[in-house]
Amino acid sequence: MNLTRESILAMPDSPIIDVWRLGAGRNDVIGLWAGESDLPTPKAFSDAATHALANGHTFYSQNRGIPALREAIAGYYARLCxxxxxxxxxxxxxxxxxxxxLxxxxxxxxxxxxxxxxxxxxNILRAITIAGGEVRETPLDHDGNGWRLDLQRLFDACDARTRAIYYASPGNPTGxxxxxxxxxExxxxxxxxxxxxxxxEVYQRxxxxxxxxxxxxxxxxxDDPVFVINSFSKSWAMTGWRMGWLVYPRGMTDTFEKLIQFNTSGGQAFLQAGGVAALNDGEPFVRSFVERCRGGQRIVLERLAELDGVAVVPNQASFYVMFSIDGVTDTLAFCKQAVHExxxxxxxxxxxxxxxxxxxxxxxARxxxxxIEAMDRLQAFIRRSR
Known part of the structure; x- marks a missing residue:
């Protein structure tokens, strides 16, 4: 007997996971499929967490996080913008x-x-489906100058049952x-x-x-109906910590107190101490990481530009490049072949x-x-495939 809800059974695996499974555990594969860097978390952030762990911060935390972390989030926004x-x-x-x-x-x-x-x-669209909502996609337009939003098309997609509009800015995968x-507007x-x-706003920095x-x-x-989501994962090299935050409209504190209680009963206090250190002392790392990404972007764009039949959509932000190859319509098959060959x-x-x-x-973000090694391999593979 299968007790899984039909809506869950109907959800396909992400094609990214399909490709990742082919190369998982292979030391000879350079994995540029996931949205994370190869840098470990800065030692100062980790030290703050291990110090808290060693000093007994191992009990339940408040549902919305330890006060020091909420204070650090507020201070971060005050300083930044x-x-x-x-x-x-x-x-x-x-x-x-x-x-x-949530x-x-x-x-x-x-x-x-x-x-x-x-x-x-x-994953974002799947969360909406799990909650019982219908996803309506409004695609960005793109050309050689980048990505553009047709705002009227977005508004035309809304109707009386539209509960929310979701967007990521900077976007993944577009930037x-x-x-x-x-x-x-x-x-x-x-x-x-x-x-x-x-x-x-996970890629905000x-x-x-x-x-x-x-x-x-x-x-x-x-009081505006605005929910802002952010994360420690990208800008502070903390993907494995599984820590983020949410800013919600005034008057919804009880709502999220309850939902966090019923979902996770709060996060780990000692890990949150690492988040405090990241927000309060992590600005030099963030800036150096962005410069590192800028250098990585330059390498990739220069090498892709050397290939005939490859078109790149310029990105304003994030740490991804989106490109297409003349004659390649099945990108899943291409990516699987790239792992093997x-x-x-x-x-x-x-x-x-x-x-x-x-x-x-x-x-x-490597x-x-x-x-350089990945682009050497990729250039040779694309040229052989044409």
Whole structure:
């Protein structure tokens, strides 16, 4: 007897996982498929966590996180972009993905729909489905100058059952950013129709022409229907810590206290001490990491430009390059073949939605040495395949 819900059974595995399984555990494969760097967490952050662990911070924490972490999150926004947040609008979460699921549980009812800007990390769309919502995709347009949002197309996708609009800025896999007039227009539209905005800002610091990507918190009031999600994973090299945070509208503290209680009963206090150190003392690391990514981007773009029939969509932010190859329409098959023949792991664009099915994502948050070797292999493989 299979007791699994039909909606869960119907969910396919991510094509990224399909490719990863082929190369998992192989030391000869350079894995550029996942969204993480090859850098370990800075020692100062780890030391703060191990010190807390050694000093008995092993008991239940408050559901929304230890007070010191919530204070550090508020202080981070105040320093970074001049946004002042009340403590009762902040929750520490068990990773950014947990924050997404908490918001979905809080606001989505069966029959509701969520309009999502795509291409998008597939886990986000699955969270909406698990919560009983319908996903409506609004794809970005792209050309040789980058990615663009048709805001009217987004609005046209909304109807009376639209509960929320989701976007990631900077986007994964695109690096696209919502900014300026479009950001203001989206907020005005959501206010007028009481539609929630779920703003995924996990890649906020990985930007190459400014200190940070614009945050919806910079223009939203505390009472606006805006949920902002962030994570320690990317900018602070803490993917394995599974720590993030959520900023939610005023008046929803009890909602998230309950949901966190019923999901995880709070995070680990000693790990959260590491998060405090990252936010309070991690700015030099963040800046050096962004510069490292800039160098990785340069290596990859230069090497891809040497290949005939390869087109790159420029990215403003994040640590990914999206590219297509003339004649390659099945990117999943191509990426599987690349593992076997080039010993390079890539992510097929089909994983992020139909609008990127013909593209391939490469993560360049790696050392120069790894990227040079990976591009040597990839160039040779693409030339042999043509």
């Amino acid at each position: 001049g946004v002042h947040l009340d403590d009762d609008r902040i929750a520490a979460t068990s990773a950014g993905m947990n924050a997404v699921m 918001v979905a549980q809080a606001i989505i009812s069966p029959g509701d729909n969520v309009v999502c800007i795509t291409p998008s990390w597939p 696209w950013m919502l900014e300026g007039e479009q950001q203001r 989206l907020l005005a539209y959501a206010r007028e129709r009481n539609i929630a905005i779920i703003a995924d 990985i930007v190459y022409d400014r200190p940070y990507a614009p945050s919806m918190l910079e223009i939203a009031s505390p 080039a010993r390079v792991g890539l992510a097929p664009g089909v994983a992020f939605g139909p609008s990127s099915a013909g593209q391939i994502r490469l993560c360049y 050392s120069d040495e790894q990227l």
